[in-house]
Amino acid sequence: MSATIPRDETVHEAPSARQQAVLDAVLGLLVEEGDQLTMDAVARRASCSKETLYKWFGDRDGLLTATVRWQASRVHAGRDAAGALDAAALRDRLLDFAVTWLDVIAGRTSVVLNRIAIAHAGSRKGNLGAIVLANGRLAIGGRVKPVLEAGRTAGLLAFEDSETAFRTFFGLVGRDVQIRLLLGDALDLDAAEIRRDAARAVDQFLALYGQARP
Amino acid sequence: MSATIPRDETVHEAPSARQQAVLDAVLGLLVEEGDQLTMDAVARRASCSKETLYKWFGDRDGLLTATVRWQASRVHAGRDAAGALDAAALRDRLLDFAVTWLDVIAGRTSVVLNRIAIAHAGSRKGNLGAIVLANGRLAIGGRVKPVLEAGRTAGLLAFEDSETAFRTFFGLVGRDVQIRLLLGDALDLDAAEIRRDAARAVDQFLALYGQARP
DNA sequence: CCAGTACCGTACCGTACGGTACGCGGCGGC
DNA sequence: GCCGCCGCGTACCGTACGGTACGGTACTGG
Numbered sequence: 001m002s003a004t005i006p007r008d009e010t011v012h013e014a015p016s017a018r019q020q021a022v023l024d025a026v027l028g029l030l031v032e033e034g035d036q037l038t039m040d041a042v043a044r045r046a047s048c049s050k051e052t053l054y055k056w057f058g059d060r061d062g063l064l065t066a067t068v069r070w071q072a073s074r075v076h077a078g079r080d081a082a083g084a085l086d087a088a089a090l091r092d093r094l095l096d097f098a099v100t101w102l103d104v105i106a107g108r109t110s111v112v113l114n115r116i117a118i119a120h121a122g123s124r125k126g127n128l129g130a131i132v133l134a135n136g137r138l139a140i141g142g143r144v145k146p147v148l149e150a151g152r153t154a155g156l157l158a159f160e161d162s163e164t165a166f167r168t169f170f171g172l173v174g175r176d177v178q179i180r181l182l183l184g185d186a187l188d189l190d191a192a193e194i195r196r197d198a199a200r201a202v203d204q205f206l207a208l209y210g211q212a213r214p
Numbered sequence: 215m216s217a218t219i220p221r222d223e224t225v226h227e228a229p230s231a232r233q234q235a236v237l238d239a240v241l242g243l244l245v246e247e248g249d250q251l252t253m254d255a256v257a258r259r260a261s262c263s264k265e266t267l268y269k270w271f272g273d274r275d276g277l278l279t280a281t282v283r284w285q286a287s288r289v290h291a292g293r294d295a296a297g298a299l300d301a302a303a304l305r306d307r308l309l310d311f312a313v314t315w316l317d318v319i320a321g322r323t324s325v326v327l328n329r330i331a332i333a334h335a336g337s338r339k340g341n342l343g344a345i346v347l348a349n350g351r352l353a354i355g356g357r358v359k360p361v362l363e364a365g366r367t368a369g370l371l372a373f374e375d376s377e378t379a380f381r382t383f384f385g386l387v388g389r390d391v392q393i394r395l396l397l398g399d400a401l402d403l404d405a406a407e408i409r410r411d412a413a414r415a416v417d418q419f420l421a422l423y424g425q426a427r428p
Numbered sequence: 429c430c431a432g433t434a435c436c437g438t439a440c441c442g443t444a445c446g447g448t449a450c451g452c453g454g455c456g457g458c
Numbered sequence: 459g460c461c462g463c464c465g466c467g468t469a470c471c472g473t474a475c476g477g478t479a480c481g482g483t484a485c486t487g488g
Contacts, residue, residue, distance in 0.1 A: 018465095035336040038445060049466045051448075060446065112336065114397075119333040121398030122249040122326065129398035137390055137397075168418065171389035175381045176351055178393055183328075183351075184335030184343035204382065204422055232435095252475060263436045265478075274476065433486085440479075449470075456463085 015070060019056060022046040023070040026063065030112045035119070039063075064120070064128060068113055072135035075104060085147075085154045087210075091202060093147050098173045098198035101140055105174065106189045110136075111181050118182070141166050148209075158211045165209055172201040229284060233270055236260040237284040240277065244326045249333070253277075278334070278342060282327055286349035289318060299361075299368045301424075305416060307361050312387045312412035315354055319392050320403045324350075328396060355380050362423075372425045379423055386415040 015023060025046035029037055039060060043050045057063040085093075104110050114132060121129030145166050151157035159165040175197075180187050189197070229237060239260035243251055253274060257264045271277040299307075318324050328346060335343030359380050365371035373379040389411075394401050403411070 034338060035333070052465055054447065115332050115336040118329050118396045119249070121396065122329040124248060126398040133394065133397045133399055137393060167389045168386065171385035172382065175385035179351060180347065182332045182335065183347045184340040185347055207422060208418055266435055268477065
């Protein structure tokens with residue numbers, strides 16, 4: 001009677017090492033082959049059976065969701081050391097955010113994952129889009145806004161609504177980069193160009209919102 | 215011997231009225247049903263046979279391409295009256311661009327078409343992405359840059375590279391709107407909010423690049 | 429009135445792909 | 459040693475959908 005309880009092994013929390021390997025296979029496939037990812041291809045690439053895939057991830061969407069989460073979990077790594085904030089420190093922090101953000105959205109992986117999520121958002125049950133949004137735009141917003149507010153407290157910045165200020169920052173940094181990459185424009189940014197663009201964006205942002213300490 | 219030359223009737227130029235109706239059916243379907251557009255559904259909606267669809271548009275991609283072109287052709291309608299440029303006129307022109315652009319990208323149709331094009335760009339033969347890019351981001355750039363340059367000539371703006379200046383303008387106007395909509399965020403902007411956002415973007419742009427006439 | 433054309437409706441074909449079933453090998457516990 | 463279990467490989471099923479074929483109808487030119 002203790003006959004093997006089905007027990008939902010679907011991945012909801014941290015994936016095991018083997019599962020991570022599968023997810024990496026998905027990412028690799030996605031990056032190399034564009035989308036049109038098939039379960040067969042994943043199984044072959046990850047050297048596992050489709051049955052296992054379905055046991056672990058439920059269905060194709062589950063696999064995609066787990067992949068997006070997995071990728072998100074490795075991007076988040078980043079310290080938010082909040083120290084004393086003078087003008088130089090503020091600028092550094094913003095510059096760091098800008099460079100990191102541009103690095104992320106310019107990466108093949110981010111582009112492909114965003115494409116998947118966008119396509120998914122177009123066909124109902126759009127949790128993928130929400131997940132990407134939460135780990136991308138909203139996550140960076142959640143981390144930048146405290147810095148902006150600290151800057152305001154320190155008398156370095158002037159704005160009423162930190163959300164609005166952040167969105168301006170976001171626009172100045174991202175500009176047309178993301179949409180162009182998503183639509184397949186070549187536009188390869190090297191590290192130097194990213195740094196230059198990020199610096200200009202930060203300077204512009206400070207020109208708009210900065211104020212000399214009274 | 216004059217046996218009905220096959221004669222490629224594929225739509226390359228302006229579609230006939232009936233063809234336009236078909237393309238409008240595609241747009242309607244796209245907007246209402248999200249993507250997962252099937253040829254069957256199009257034929258049913260447009261009250262035409264699949265055979266005709268294939269005769270006119272070649273294949274599914276051809277239909278999509280024609281749809282994107284068709285939509286683009288109706289958006290372009292807009293006068294670029296270039297008159298004398300004082301500060302107020304410059305501001306008006308930029309504001310007009312900003313409002314128009316936000317209106318477009320916030321529209322259901324634009325969102326859906328961009329989703330299609332982005333998905334398409336992910337799976338090789340990405341002409342759709344290129345077409346959307348050419349009629350969206352690049353088209354607006356081509357129209358704004360002359361205005362910026364006229365502003366510079368008139369001593370109202372200061373910048374070195376009009377492309378860079380335009381990209382800043384683009385970022386200030388669009389901010390996170392497009393990516394959020396593409397990823398399925400609700401975010402419905404009413405006309406008033408669009409106007410307000412556009413005005414702020416223009417003001418910020420002028421704050422960065424404007425200069426009092428010497 | 430006839431021939432030709434255009435196009436609608438529908439039935440049909442082929443295939444790709446999501447999802448399932450089954451047999452086999454390796455590895456733990458008794 | 460033998461027995462579950464886990465997971466690999468593979469064969470298989472069902473279906474959705476892109477694309478084609480064909481019969482029927484309306485219109486046009488001669």
